[in-house]
Amino acid sequence: MSLAAALLALVAAVAPVQAGAPAQGAPPVAGATTARDSIIGEQVRQIASELRCPVCQGLSLQDSPSELAQQMRQVIRDQLEAGKTPEEVKAYFVSKYSEWILLEPAPRGANLMVYVLPVLLVVGGGAGLFVAARRWTRQPAPAGAPLPEDEAEEPETLP
Amino acid sequence: MNWKRSLVAAAAVVPVVGLFYYGMGQDPKAIPSPLPGRPAPPFALNAMGTADTVRLADLKGQVVVLNFWASWCLACRSEHEVLREAAARYGPRGVRFYGVLYNDTPENGAAYIAEMGGQSYPTLLDPQTRTAIDYGLYGVPETFIIGPDGRVVYKQVGPVTPETFTRYVDPLLGKREAAR
Numbered sequence: 001m002s003l004a005a006a007l008l009a010l011v012a013a014v015a016p017v018q019a020g021a022p023a024q025g026a027p028p029v030a031g032a033t034t035a036r037d038s039i040i041g042e043q044v045r046q047i048a049s050e051l052r053c054p055v056c057q058g059l060s061l062q063d064s065p066s067e068l069a070q071q072m073r074q075v076i077r078d079q080l081e082a083g084k085t086p087e088e089v090k091a092y093f094v095s096k097y098s099e100w101i102l103l104e105p106a107p108r109g110a111n112l113m114v115y116v117l118p119v120l121l122v123v124g125g126g127a128g129l130f131v132a133a134r135r136w137t138r139q140p141a142p143a144g145a146p147l148p149e150d151e152a153e154e155p156e157t158l159p
Numbered sequence: 160m161n162w163k164r165s166l167v168a169a170a171a172v173v174p175v176v177g178l179f180y181y182g183m184g185q186d187p188k189a190i191p192s193p194l195p196g197r198p199a200p201p202f203a204l205n206a207m208g209t210a211d212t213v214r215l216a217d218l219k220g221q222v223v224v225l226n227f228w229a230s231w232c233l234a235c236r237s238e239h240e241v242l243r244e245a246a247a248r249y250g251p252r253g254v255r256f257y258g259v260l261y262n263d264t265p266e267n268g269a270a271y272i273a274e275m276g277g278q279s280y281p282t283l284l285d286p287q288t289r290t291a292i293d294y295g296l297y298g299v300p301e302t303f304i305i306g307p308d309g310r311v312v313y314k315q316v317g318p319v320t321p322e323t324f325t326r327y328v329d330p331l332l333g334k335r336e337a338a339r
Contacts, residue, residue: 054190054297067262068297071288096200096295098191 040080047086048073051093052103060103192295194311199223199303200293204283207265213257213283215309222254222331223305226319227291228282229263230271232299238318239275245324246279252332258282261291261299306331 048062053069061069061076072093079089093101105111194200203214215223226242228235246256260268260282272278285291294303302315304327313327 068288068292072292074287075289075292095193096293097297098193098295100190 040077043080043086044073044077047076047080047089050090050103052101054097054101189316190295190297192314192316194295194303195314197311198309199225199305199311200290202283202285202290202293204259204285204290206281207260207268207284209281211281213281215305218255218305219309220307222249222307222328223303224249224254224256224324224328225259225294225303225305226257227259227261227294227296227299227301229261229299230267231263232261234318235300236275238300241319241321243279245319245321245328249324249328249332250279254328254332256280259285259290261285261296262288304328304331 045062048069049060051061051072053059053061053064053066053072055066055068056064059069061072076089079092080086084092090102099105099111105114107115199215201215203212205211206213224245242256250256257280258278265284268282268284272282283290288296294301298316300315300318302319302323303311304313304315304323306312312331313323315323
């Protein structure tokens with residue numbers, strides 16, 4: 001893609017020389033076109049990497065070499081060129097393939113669980129570990145002293 | 160008995176086991192389709208081997224069965240006979256059958272139809288897969304049943320069975336034939 005952009009830039013740079021003086025108005029137009037192309041190319045990559053390839057296992061449209069993924073990338077490009085915003089393009093795919101097509105689910109409703117649970121687990125697990133570590137590193141009770149409540153009950157649970 | 164500990168352990172383990180149990184019951188390859196209940200995406204496609212263009216808009220008021228297939232698709236071979244019988248049975252009752260060739264060349268498609276002993280209904284060409292993507296396709300075969308109001312009634316992923324038609328097409332015809 002960057003090679004194609006470079007080639008286009010080269011053509012744009014050479015074109016006025018070939019056409020001679022009357023082509024003075026041409027360079028800005030050619031320059032604008034390539035700039036728009038590279039913006040759209042970047043947007044296509046961005047959107048394609050956020051959408052899931054329907055015929056693959058856990059690959060994005062951007063990473064998949066499959067025929068369908070290629071065609072879907074072309075659909076993304078066509079819609080952007082037709083003036084749709086990246087959000088509208090993604091909404092189009094969601095309307096066809098449901099939210100399943102989004103590699104990152106939108107953070108609302110039941111999806112929030114995906115975002116909140118790991119944080120809760122890490123915080124909860126960390127707190128649990130902290131408490132346990134404190135208990136383990138506690139001074140061992142002197143011999144003959146009564147065992148703390150927890151340990152005293154332990155033998156009961158053994159078979 | 161340390162009931163507090165057991166309670167904490169249960170509170171941690173039960174939801175996880177429940178989640179796993181739920182997850183095991185899900186088909187990881189199943190993709191939910193938002194299309195049933197919605198207006199079927201319009202299309203205008205060339206019918207293979209002819210100069211005709213078939214437009215969904217022209218089929219309003221009729222029950223349409225749209226079957227996406229390909230010559231390289233093995234499951235399509237297994238459903239071909241079911242489709243042939245369904246077309247013979249429901250065609251005379253006004254149901255319009257169309258195949259849509261998916262990621263395949265017309266030559267391969269024609270050779271496949273000849274090999275399978277012909278097809279009584281047209282196959283449409285979708286050279287850039289636009290219609291397939293519009294229908295949220297992710298593999299072949301997939302079959303859409305479109306009601307007389309132009310809405311998708313049902314989407315079948317994988318080969319159709321005779322029950323697909325008795326279950327989803329018959330009620331549509333019943334409604335239409337009763338309205339006459």
